[in-house]
Amino acid sequence: MKLYRALLIIFIFINTLLADVSINAPTTYFQNEAYVFTIKATGSDVVFPKIDKISNQKVQTISTSKSIQIVNSSMKKSIIRKYRFFPKNDFVLPSFTIKIDGKDEKTKQIKVKKTQVKKSNFKYxxxxxxxxxxxxxxxxxxxxxxxxxxxxxxxxxxxxxxxxxxxxxxxxxxxxxxxxxxxxxxxxxxxxxxxxxxxxxxxxxxxxxxxxxxxxxxxxxxxxxxxxxxxxxxxxxxxxxxxxKLPDNLNLIGHFDIKTSVDKTTINQGDSITYKVKISGIGNIDDIKDIKLNIKNAQVFENKPKISTNIKDSKYYGEYEKVFSIIPLKNINIDSIKLRYLDEKTKKVVVKSSDSFSIKVKKIKKQEHKLYVPTKKNDDKTKVVVKEVQVSSVKQNIIYFLLGSIFTFLIIFLVKYFEKKRKNSKKDSTIIQKIKKSKTKDNLIKILAVYIKKDEQLDKMIYKLQDENEDFKSLKKQIVDLIKQLEKGKK
Missing domain, CATH: 2.60.40.10 (Immunoglobulins)
Structure with a gap:
């Protein structure tokens, strides 16, 4: 019995010697970098604490490693855990309690200071x-x-x-x-x-x-x-x-060119022209200010600009392109656009101008759409018909009268029926037909150009056509209904 007690005491003593906890933590860290520390615990039964925050900053466990060794018939288990977090200022790394073989073991408290990053001085x-x-x-x-x-x-x-x-x-x-x-x-x-x-x-x-x-x-x-x-x-x-800062409120530096173009200079009233602006060159083209047009007596619709860039021969190339759709109400002038930038080599302000354009608008007569009522043409010449008059009985006259009355009423009914049917199936006007045949929003805008500023509600619908989120079919149907009302004079 004494032998068993002696062996038990020796076993507990050996386990106590094997119990160990240590921390590897630097006393400084570099600003804006993660602080990493490691805790190592050795024993037969090891329980680590839960570490969530230090100095009000979230702590992350980035690795856990284990190893087992047997020394003098006793098992020794070692666990090492690595933690990291991003401190903001100087802080104190607190003492942590690790339970080893039922006993609490504590790490030491460490003061940590924030330092500025300095160039490394290694020989290797x-x-x-x-x-x-x-x-x-x-x-x-x-x-x-x-x-x-x-x-x-x-x-x-x-x-x-x-x-x-x-x-x-x-x-x-x-x-x-x-x-x-x-x-x-x-x-x-x-x-x-x-x-x-x-x-x-x-x-x-x-x-x-x-x-x-x-x-x-x-x-x-x-x-x-x-x-x-x-x-x-x-x-x-x-x-x-x-x-x-760039001088004269400039926002571009480098070397750039500007070009503008139109697809036609003479159009019919109600038609549109396409106006393109292209700026290309070497430099900070991403900082270019968006180009806007303010043209009197014209409706201007614009697409979002496209900016493409690439690096070639260690230089930053770029291109800015924007497309406008313009519907002139009468003759207009599109002024040149001035591009101002600081030349990177000469360090002088450069001003470049694009081409200007005169657009001639041909007026077209408005066609009045009148209801066409077909008339019967009597091309046959009047013929003299000589009939032989026969004396008929009273009974025959009554029968002829009744048949004639029935035939007359039938003719009147048929005339009214077909007249009503013809009115109900009246053809759409030319403008309605064009609207129904339109396939895209841009095409529909061109068709409706002649109606701009004629009806406030219609103008709102035309502007809605520029919105990509609006349903085209639904909006087209609303426009058709509104124009029918305008043609009938009900609005």
């Missing part, structure tokens, strides 16, 4: 960024080159560039990544095309390269984890740029 790796310009205008293109080099002798399993939060700067990576040797180092180069969206002194924060190094020796803390790579973070330098 270096990250450098440089720009083609540091003094520029809003919307002016410039290039940023990222150069990362590391010792060729390093065993690297993966390289990745983290996304930088560039406030007020639009950027896009260019094609053509470079790889080459520079002494004992391998070199990678990336180039970005950038546009500053705001004036003032702007800062390009350091870029970061995550480098996965295959570990040659296991870390004492992580030795039991089956991992063969350590991630090293390499930071670049930061760059300050001075961004100036």
């Amino acid at each position: 790796a270096n990250l450098e960024v440089s720009t083609s310009k540091t003094d520029l205008y809003v919307g002016e293109a410039f290039k940023l080159k990222l150069k990362f080099k590391y010792l060729s002798s390093l065993n690297i399993s993966n390289l990745s560039v983290s996304n930088v939060d560039l406030k007020d700067i639009w950027f896009k990576q260019l094609k053509g990544e470079k790889h080459y040797k520079e002494g004992d180092f391998d070199v990678h180069e990336l180039t970005y095309l950038m546009f500053a969206q705001k004036s003032g002194h702007l800062k390009i924060e350091p870029f970061r390269v995550n480098m996965s190094l295959v570990a040659q020796n296991s870390d004492p803390f992580f030795g039991f984890v089956q991992q063969n790579a350590n991630i090293k973070r390499v930071y670049s330098n930061s760059i300050n740029i001075n961004v100036k």
Whole structure:
């Protein structure tokens, strides 16, 4: 019995020695980056606490690893959990309680400070960024080159560039990544095309390269984890740029051309013309102001502009195109459009003008649609008929009279019937027929041009035709009914 008690005491003592908890947490973190810490617990029965928030920020469990070892016939279980969150300021990492073999074990409390990102100073790796310009205008293109080099002798399993939060700067990576040797180092180069969206002194924060190094020796803390790579973070330098406002309230910088065109210059009254505006060139075409037309004595309908861009030879090419449909009420002039921008090379204001156009409108006589009532034509010449008069009886006269009366009433009935039927089946007017045959909203707008400003309710329906969400068939039926009322003079 004493032997059993002694063995039990020894077993409990060994388990107590095996019970262990530790935390691996840095005392500083970089602004705008995740703070990562790890808790390791060892024992026969391990229960981790639930960690939801730290410093009012949500905490995420990003990994959990387990291992089991048997030492002197005793089982030892080790669990390691990795957490991360995004703090805003300095904070205190609290003490956490882990239950190990029925006992509460606590981690130490750690004070953590926020620090600014600084360029890494490693002998085995270096990250450098440089720009083609540091003094520029809003919307002016410039290039940023990222150069990362590391010792060729390093065993690297993966390289990745983290996304930088560039406030007020639009950027896009260019094609053509470079790889080459520079002494004992391998070199990678990336180039970005950038546009500053705001004036003032702007800062390009350091870029970061995550480098996965295959570990040659296991870390004492992580030795039991089956991992063969350590991630090293390499930071670049930061760059300050001075961004100036464009002069004379301009919003474009680069080199651009403008062209306008019409499909015809002479039309019949009620017809429409198509007017196109196209602006193309190199520069910040995305910042172009939308073009509007204000033409007297004309109805102007516009489509949404189309802007297409592409990068070629490290330059930002773009094209702005907008199409208008114009229905003149009489002769009109379409004035030229002035395009103003700052030339990127000369730094001078350039003004370019498009062509102007005179549109001649031919008046057409309105056709009056009258009801056509067919009349009987008596082309036959009057013939003299000589009949032989026979004396008939009174009975025959009565029969003839009755038959004549019946025939007369029948003729009157048939005439009224067919007259009523003809009125009910009266043909639609020409304008109604055209409306019914129209297939698209644009086609219907052209047909209805002659009715513009003749009826307020009809004008509203014509403007509804520009709305893509309006049902075409339903709206066309309403227009037909309204025009029929206008033709009858009931409205």
